[in-house]
Amino acid sequence: MFTGLIREVGTVVSSADGRLELSAPETARGVALGDSIAIDGICLTVVAFDDEHLSFQAVPETLARTSLATLDRGSRVNLEPALRVGDALGGHYVQGHVDGVGHVRSTAAEGEGKRIWIDPPAELLRYIAEKGSIAVQGTSLTVAAVDDAGFAVALIPHTLDETTLGALADGDVVNLEADVLAKYVEKLLPR
The missing domain is CATH 2.40.30.20 (Elongation Factor Tu (Ef-tu); domain 3)
Known part of the structure; x- marks a missing residue:
């Protein structure tokens, strides 16, 4: 669950065959393997990370229903980590399930x-x-x-x-x- 309040704008390092790597140092600092992050509104799971980068894997359903397949190296994307208990809900309930x-x-x-x-x-x-x-x-x-x-x-x-x-x-x-x-x-x- 998300709020729709963007926490960082990241940059695409690579995007191919459903794999996405982003440069997003602020988000990467507080992440754990398996965390959900909304990328341009798409809920994706962190499959790898380091101090500055995050990696994700998308299934064909996600690629067909979203703009994810159109991202190129250098594209800028909105990022929001999942809502945690006690966080303020300043936007509205966003699931990360793109319609x-x-x-x-x-x-x-x-x-x-x-x-x-x-x-x-x-x-x-x-x-x-x-x-x-x-x-x-x-x-x-x-x-x-x-x-x-x-x-x-x-x-x-x-x-x-x-x-x-x-x-x-x-x-x-x-x-x-x-x-x-x-x-x-x-x-x-x-x-």
Whole structure:
């Protein structure tokens, strides 16, 4: 379980055949073998590490459902270690189970911040509500607006500076995880 509050932006050292190695010194210092770390919102297990690097292995399901296979050497990624008992929950409950990838429709400056419109897979739209929560690249965000094809988020300068979201451009692919509460409510309602 995660909160969607990014703790470090790491750099891809290598990515091939489902293996991923990152340079992430801050996260590597506090990690143990088998720990769960969200990488751009994807919950992955640490399979090796040293003082500055973390290694992960992804299964075909993860590669098919996320943007992980598109990462290249030098790509920047959002990192968040799993929530621990006693940690503050400043974002929302994020599982690290990516529902699908969306595409950035447009980005526009808004004062010192930025508004980003994202088009998710059509089946995900029913879980996205204005002023609800969504994880984009693992970052907990509030939905600012919704239309027939997608949704917008409004990012403050801190989020732009401390995550990879400030570098997003039109057409970029992003990992999306809808609020788990919306999915449970749908499951519990009679059909």
